[in-house]
Amino acid sequence: MVRLVVASDKFKGTLTSAEVADAVRVGAQRVCPDATVVSVPVADGGDGTLSAAVAAGYTHVPVVASGPTGEPVSSGYARSGDTAVVELADVSGLVRLPNGIPAPLTATSYGTGELIAAAIDAGCTRIILAIGGSASTDGGQGLIRALTEAGGLPAAPTSPSTAPGGPASASTAYNLASGGAGSGGTLDLKTLRRRMRGVQVVVACDVDNPLTGPRGAAAVYGPQKGADPQQVLELDAALGEWADLVARETGRDLRDTPGAGAAGGVGFAALALLDAELRPGIDLVLEMVRFREQLTGADLIVTGEGALDEQTLHGKAVAGVAAAANGIPTVAVCGVNHLEAQQLQNLGVSAAYALTDLEPDVRRCIAEPRPLLEQLGERIAVDHLTMARTAKGTP
Incomplete structure (x- = not known):
């Protein structure tokens, strides 16, 4: 046989x-x-990772979270013991854009943060975060905002006008800080650290792009998400201001770290604010399914x-x-x-x-x-x- x-x-x-x-x-x-x-x-760490986890015996935990333009979507994470698998593409990805219409300046990773928060609140202490297929170029600011919301899973916004949007410019960057990212504010690191205490984050990442510059998240991947040349410049400038704020508050500047530009900058937020480990997506998946x-x-x-x-x-x-x-x-x-x-x-x-x-x-x-x-x-x-x-x- x-x-x-x-x-x-x-x-x-x-x-x-x-x-x-x-x-x-x-x-x-x-x-x-x-x-x-x-x-x-x-899967290689993009879309399909959640399905691979479920096929490997993980349990799918349904969660209604915010899509990339703020509309509620039925998503979820996969769980085995204290490990949760979160697939960005399933909640904040290009496939979740209403009618497939790009939203280069306003698409957000907020829903991905909601899934992570839900998994942590349910007792998970290890998060495998697959970040391929992102619809946003928000530097991971939406994800961080969701994690710093008080009282568990926030209510999903009901329209794009109420959604936490992408950093189209310094004036429209997330108000994560008092006065905004471009106004010398401060991040709520105390709440974030309390939420993430004892939690390990491992990110499936297969690119080595920095956050900003000619090889950065906006320049390389922004056009794939619908950004025109002027919008690419605006996004890159806002990502730079976001990186400045994070550097001031954390005392370290990771914008040029390989992988920081992954998923529109979600890689940067994970590295700089969640102390994440970046690993090749397929390696993580093969380990997860006990290949x-x-x-x-x-x-x-x-x-x-x-x-x-x-x-x-x-x-x-x-x-x-x-x-x-x-x-x-x-x-x-x-x-x-x-x-x-x-x-x-x-x-x-x-x-x-x-x-x-x-x-x-x-x-x-x-x-x-x-x-x-x-x-x-x-x-x-x-x-x-x-x-x-x-x-x-x-x-």
Whole structure:
């Protein structure tokens, strides 16, 4: 009997991690009916991390919190013991923008802070914070404001006009400080430290951008969130004033720390005000789902994501799974493959199987991915599992 471990990320917009694994299983078992197929959904620390945690046995705890423009959204965190997994994308992410309309100057990370506060108030002492997919460039000010609100989870704002907005300029930066971030005020560090006492925060972060400047949160990621060139300048200036305030109040300036610019500056707030540890997202997720424990007796690992490209080479799910494979042969499934064979080999991936190998029409691949993925599961079984069965002496 052969053992196949499927540890794939989602195919964004088409299939979840669990659906990818199930399609591969169906195809593989058509060729090798006695194959044991283990599904280990993974993510790279962005959207999908919450689902991966729940698939790994964490309990989903529902929370209604503020979306990126202030509207209440049904979100939540995943809990196992005293550990909570909070996914920024699920509450403050681009996917939560009403009608998909960007709000570059007003989108906020406030709801993410609400989730963290709810988890802490419920007794969690370790927060795993996945920060990919942010809709805001607020420097993490919204998150900090939510944590300094008194009396537990604040009521969610009901309209954008009442929402805590992003730092469009010094005059519209959050009033976290007496007089505002641009007026020499002070942060309520006493309340924040009381809330965070005894709490460890680990942030899934895969970028090394600083908070401000030409490689900063506004300049690099602001346009992706709808900011025009003038708004990028305004956002960068406001982030600078926010960093000035934090430096005055804490006695340390972390704006240039690699990762400070992650998620519109949430990385900065986590580092400077929550004493967070930044770790690669896929490493955190693999640890969370106990990936290495699933590898005992495995003959093959199938990993994957929607597109294999240059980003794959820099800490995405496929690279992380292959690095953790412990010598077990590893192949990848994907929608489309833009990598050369040598690049895949360098990652530790022996072969890539793409939907476009079977169907050149990308639109059909997106519309009907599952039958194609099942066919790829069959190919993988023929190419790899039949040899493994022979080696084991299995008929």
